[in-house]
Amino acid sequence: MKINTSLCAGAALGVLALAIAGGAQAQDTTTSWKGAPQFQNDSLTFKVRGRVYQDFVHQEVDRQTGADFQADVTRLRTARLGVEGTWNANWAYKAEFTVAGGSANWEDLILEYKPTDSISIMAGNFKTVSFENISSSRYTTFMERGPFNDVLDIGRVMNVQVKANGENWTAAAAISGDSLNNADPTATATGGSETLGVNGRVTWVPINGDATKLHVGAWARYRDRQDQANFTYQARNNTNYGARYITTGAVGVSDTMVGLEGIFIQGPFSVQGEWATADVDRLANVSSNLKSYYVSGSWFVTGEMKNLDVKKGEWGRTKILNPMTSGGLGALELAVRYDNTDLTDFNIPATAGEYSAWTLGANWYPHPYVRFMANYTKSENDNRAVGADVDVETLQFRAQFDF
Template sequence: MIAKTPLKAGCAGLVLALGLGAAASAQDASKTYKGAPEFQFGELKIKPRGRIFLDQVWQDVDRETGADEDLEDGRVRMARVGVQGSYGDHLSFVVEGDFGLEQSNWEDVYVEYSPAKGATFTAGHFKTVGLENMTSDTYTTFMERGPFTDVLGVGRTLNLQGRLNGKTWTASVFALGDNINNPSVPSDRPTGSQEQYGFGGRVTYAPIVSGDTQAHLGAWVRRRDRADQSNYSYGVRNNTNFGSRYLTTGGVGVRDTQVGLEGALVHKAWSVQGEWANAHVERIADAEDDVQVWYVFASWFPTGESRRYQADQGQFGRVKVKRPVTQGGAGALELAVRYDSADLTDVGTPNAGEYSGWTFGANWYLHPYMRVMANYSISQNELRAPVSDVDVKTFQLRAQFDW
C-alpha cells in the first residue's frame, strides 16, 4: 500500500519545486508553446498541464411512485493541474491532480521508460482498458463517458504495464492494484488488510489507415480480486456525473473477469464508435452472475473537421480546428447521437435491472484547446419489483479549456 499523501500538500510542493527550478535556470531555458509554455533545462523538459470544465446541469427525475424531482446545479466539474515532462530520450512522467467536485484527488501519476522505439514500461496510477476510457475526457465526444465505464469500474488504478506498438497496432499487459485515492484497508481486520489486485491485457489494430478513412478494432480482458476490500458494486449513472445511481447491484462481487470489444470507423467528417463488455461476477457461496453493457454513437462535423484517430496509440486525440476563432474563423461544430444499454438483471438484487439511454450532443470548438458542449439525455432505469422504475431527463452545458 502506497502512502496516500494529501493532494493539496503534494501539489503545492510540486508547484514550488517547479517554480524554484524555473527561477534558478530561467536564463538557460528554451521555450516553446504546446497549449502551455514548455521549458527545457539540459535534458529535462517540463510543461504545465491541466483542464477546467465548468458545468450547468438541469435534471428531471420521474419515479413510478410519483416522488418526482427537479434538480439543478452549477459546478466546477473538473479542475486539474499538473506537470508532464521527459528526461533524455527514454524517460517521461506525468503528475496531475483534480480539485473539482468539492474534493481533491490524484489523477494520472506515472513514470514511463521506453528502452526502444515501440516498447514502453509504465508504473504508476493510470488507465489500461477501453477505447473511450483510454481517450482523454478532453477529447471525448460527449460530456461524460456514460454507463460503460461506470458499470465496469475501469478508471485509474495503480498499475505496472508493459506495452508494444507499431504504426497500426498496440499490445499491452498489466498487473493492477487499488485506486490511490481510496482509503487504506484497516490493518486491524481479523481477515487481513490486503488491497485488491489483478491483471489483464489489451490489443488494438487499425485495418484501415488512409487520408480520409481510419478503422479501429480492439479487445481486452481484466481479472480482479477484491482481497480484503469491500465487494465490487456495478452501477449506472444516467449519462451524467450528476445525480444518483438508481440502477445498482450493490456490493456483490468478490472477484470478476471482464472481457471487452471495441470498434470505430472514421470517414472524413463522419464517425461511428461502439464497445461491448461482459463482467463475469463471482460472489460469496460460489454464486456467479453476468453483467453486460454496451454503447454505440455517431458523430458528424458539418464544418468539415474529423475526429483524429491515433492508430499507434489505440485511442483518439485532439481535433484539429480548420478555422479557429482566434484566426477570425467560426470554429468547428460537431453533432452526435449515442445509445447506451446495461443489463444487471442476472445479479437479482432489488435495485438491479436494465438501463437504456439516448444522448444528443453538440460541440463547438472555438480553437483546439477550448470548446463549448451541450448534451441532452433521456434515460430509463427498469428496476426489479417491488422497486419502482425511474426515468431521468438531463440537460447539461459545459465550457471547457485545457492547456
C-alpha cells in the first residue's frame, strides 16, 4: 500500500471522527438503527458503516491464438469499514477504507459544508460523474459496473466540488487531482505535478411520479496527466476478476470526455443506459477517439420498485416489500445488460479493439441490507491484430451485506 501525506490526513480525519463520537456518547445521546447503530446528540451524529462482498467466479477463456483455459476462484471482493456523521446542520464527514484483492486503499474521504439545504461544497477523495459510477455498488443492478466505468477511468480522485440541487434537478462542478491511493509525483528529487482536471454533471427528472420516473443527465470531464504516467484505456469482461484483453496501453497525455445518461422506471420495471465518448491527445500531436455505452433492464418479480434518489442523481436502497425478517420471502430481481466499448481508433497496440458482451443477472434480497447475486456474461474481445481475438464466459456469484 502506498502512503503519502494525503493518507495521513485521512487517518487523522478518522481519528477525529471517533473522538467526536466518544464525546457525543458521554453526553445525553440517543441511539437509532440504520443497518448499524447511529448515535446522535442534538445535531452531532456518528455512525460506523461498512460492507462485505464474498464472490465465487468461474471463467472460461477461448483464445483465437494460444492456449484456452478456465479458472475457478473464491475471493473476497470487498471488505470496507468507515465512519460518517455530522457536527451540526452545516458540516458532515465520511471516511472509508477497503481491503480487497490483497491490497488496501482509501475509498470516500470527504468533508462537506452545506451553507443551505440546496448547496453543498465537498472536498476529498470521491467520484463525480456518471450515474452508475457514483451510485453505490450496494445498489447497482449487476455485480460489477462493467467496462463503461473501467475504460473511462472515472473512479475516485481528489476533488473540490460545488453542487446545487432542487426538487428534481442537480448541477455540480469540480476541480480534480489524482487518486489518494496513487504515488505522489512531487516526492522525487526533481519534483513534479499531479494530474489536474475539471468536471461537471447535470441531472433532471422531468417525470417524478410515485410509480413512474424519468431521469436524464449529462456530464463532461477534462484532465491532463501533468508529470504522471500516461493514461491507459482498458476494460475487463464485466468482472473484477482476470485479465483485460482490450487495452490501448499507456498512451494518453490528456483527454476530454462527454457522457449522457438515462433512466426510466415504471413500477417494478426499469431501463438504464449511458453513452460516452473521449477525445484523447497523445504524444507527437496524435489524437484518437473512443466510445463506450451500455443499456440494461431489470424487473422486480416480487413487485418492488428501484429507488431513484432524485436529489443526488443516483440509486438508493430498494425498499423490500416482504423481507424475511417480517415472515416474507424477500425480493427477486431479474436483469439483462448489453455493453460495447470501441477502441479501434487507436491504431496501436494490437489489443486496441472492440469489446461487446451480454450479461444476465438475478438478485435475491432477503433483507434490505443483504443481497445474493448471480451474473452470467458472454463477451467478445475483437482485437486489431489478426488472430488475437479472445472470447470469455464468466459465471459469478456473490453474497453481500452492508451496515
